[in-house]
Amino acid sequence: MSTEISNIVLKTENLSIGYRKKNEQQIVASGINIEVYPGELVAVIGVNGSGKSTLLKTLSGIIKSIDGEVFIDKNKLSNIEPDKLSKDVSLVLTEQMLSKNLSVIELVALGRQPYTNWIGRLTKNDLKKIMHAIQLVNIEDIKNKKCHELSDGQFQKVLIARALAQDTSLIILDEPTTHLDLYHKAYVLKLLQKLSKETNKAILFASHEINLALQLCDKLLILKDNKTLFGTPAELIKTDVLSNLFPKQLIHFDKESSSFKIK
Amino acid sequence: MLNQKKYTLAIILLFLAVIITALFNISLGSVNIPIQEVTASLLGLQVEKDTWRYIILNYRLPKAITAIITGSGLAVSGLLMQTLFRNPLAGPYVLGLSSGASLGVALVFMGASVFGASFAAILLSEWSLVIASSLGSLIVLFAVILASIRLRDTMAILIIGLMFASLTAAIVSVLAYFSPASQLQQFVFWSYGSLGDLSWDEVLILGLFWLVGILIAIGSIKNLNSLLLGEQYARSLGTNIKRNRFMIIIATSLLAGSITAFAGPIAFVGLAVPHLIRQIIPSSNHITLVPAVIFGGAILMLICDIIAQLPGSEYSLPINAITSLIGAPVVIWLLVRKRKFNF
Known part of the structure; x- marks a missing residue:
């Protein structure tokens, strides 16, 4: 375990994210504590407006955090110069x-x-x-x-x-599967899984493909109602967070098959 | 980047074309001088007639050099603006530079009738046109730079530039409305543009501005390529967006501002040449585009100047009209023929 900690690629401590407007702060999500190690594939899951994009922008240094710290390769993100950061983090955006x-x-x-x-x-x-x-x-x-x-x-x-x-040791992707059909969604996520293992890079992506993410990712970060949960798929399935992710009248989580079903 | 070697030949050919058109440009005019005599004269060898040598060294050569500087300078600033503003319609004048220059010149020519004769007496000296148009460009430039420091959004700068252009154009038309016909005519003549009125001193000053602008453009090549991906990607590749934007605006202003000051508001070249080059060389890589656009702009301007001189006749046409008359059909033809727009 100690060797793993020395290799930690991305770590956040009590991170709060959101937007600053003049003197006002609008917090989108808070209390984010994640640890990502080399070779891990991590999905950030949440409904629209839950702060996925804000989180990815904060982690890649595009916007500043409201509170808490982000560490990339054990250096504080706020202290990393842009030309150094470009050798630590690469992005795939929807821009x-x-x-x-x-x-x-x-x-x-x-x-x-x-x-x-x-x-x-x-x-x-x-x-x-x-x-x-x-x-x-x-x-x-x-x-x-x-x-x-x-x-x-x-x-x-x-x-x-x-x-x-x-x-870079970390690749961040913002919704890499939008506009793709089901086959290509699965293909791209499977590719990311393969790449994380073959290259030993840490890969973090935001996605709505929760069913696919549960099957393919090493860890998931779930953003819901200003709360966050971070863990392996198995750990998350044991809790109730997945059952409560969507309104129950329409979508429920089936623990047997570890997937979401429409009622 | 990769696959650029196949374009090296195209760039060498463009360079040779610059030299050939420059020789023709010097050779043709109201008096036609044979090409051999032109080369001989330029190499410092014996020339058949002394008058030819005099014409070449004092009129044709500075004019040809001015054509090369204006063509290449405007074309490069057009390319810079199109990449910076992510807009194929951008040109060197979107920042409002030429409107600023027009305002300065309009004040010189037409201010007399509005503000009284004493005002004009101060302004009307030998260098007044150059100084007035430079000051006009500079004022607009500072406004745009102040905006670019404050604003995060590049598109907002584009809009502010356009607003300044409208604003200054409005002031110019108010001035024109109250001016007598003779002064209005002088202003209209300036707005036609002219390459031939420059002394060697003026060519030298213009050349210095051009050199600094071109060097900044060449130094920005790598960042311009990053910008092809969009600003967020460029930032993630370590590009300092604000500094890069500032440098590009400075380079454009130096080029377009000084050229407008010395040669008048020459339209079209800055917008058209980058598109002409993109149709000939289908690459977005600035390491190819920047030299190709420099040479392409020079060639277009030299050719337009040859036509404007109406070789063999005593008359000449306004260069500003010729650039559009020649350039627009070529761009249209290239776009229609390829049926695809490379940007």
Whole structure:
């Protein structure tokens, strides 16, 4: 256990998240305590408006926390310089890109920006990492296509490859499965599970796919009504939190099959 | 980045095209000078007629250099604005720079009738046009920079630039409304743009501004590529968004502001050249786009200047009209032919 603690990738202590408006603070969720170790796949689950995106933005340093601390590789997030942070955390966002007129390999190569020189020249090592990232997500066949030629599912894989090429110990994904059909949802999450094990990176993602997350993730963070629960799927199933996640008239949690059913 | 080697040849060809069009530009005019004589004169060799040498060194060469500087400078600032504002319609003048310059010049030409003759006497000196348009651009520029420091949203800066443009344009039309025809005419002539009125001193000053602007643009190439992903991604790649935005606005202002001051408000090149280049070189990578746009802008301006001179005749046309007359059909043709818009 002691070796694991020394490797901890992401840790929060009594974290409160929310927005600041002038002098007002609007807290979205508080008391968040999570620990994420190398090779772990962690899902952040919650209904719309529960603060998933706010949490991911806070963890990636885009917005400041209201209270509490975030530690990345045991350093306080607030003390990490942006160029150092870019080597610790990589992101896959839902933000619309300016240009899809880049080839797949060019987009993946942008993941190497924190390591390249002033004009962005790629070294042999950079090229090796780029090709490795492309192999890991299995997109070699489309590597010379332009990004606007890809389907949503393919493009999501490209974005994941870009994050891998950034060579960080933590990858944060914001709803990587939206706009995807059931097969591609399962495919992308299964891919994330495989990547976390093969690369030993910690992967944290927000998702609405609670059924899939329960089957695939090592740990889940559930945000509900300003409260948070963090644990392995088995631990969470034992508690009542899953049964109370949605209004019971419509959706109930079936402990036998560990999945949600519509009444 | 990758796969850029195949574009190296295209960039070399563009560079050669700059040299060839520059030679033609110097050779053609009201007096046509053979290309061999032009090269000989430029290399400092013996030239058949001394008048040719005089024309080349004192009129044609500074004009050709001005064309290269204005074309490339405006084209690069257009590219910078299009990437920064994530908007294919952005150009160097979206920040309101040319409107600011117009206001300065309008005050010089037409302020006399509104504010009295003594005011005009102070302003109407040899450098007054350059100073007035520079001051006009600078005032707008400072307003935009103040806004960019305060605002987090890049789009808001774009809107503020457009608002300043409308505001200054309104003041200019009020001035024009109260001005006598002769002064209005002077202002209209300035707004046609001109490449040929610059002395070597002025070319040198313009060249210095151009150099600083281009160097900042080249230094921003890596961050511009990060911006292709959007601001949040760029930040996660370690880009300092605010500083980068500030540098890009400075570079654009130096380029577009100084060019407007010396050559007038030359429209269209800044908007069109990045699109022309994107149709020829289908890449969004700025390490390819920046040099290609520099050369492309220079070529377009040199060609437009050749046409504006109406070779062999005594007349010349306003350069501002020619850039649009030549450029717009080319952009339309390229877009229709490819049926796809690369951005």
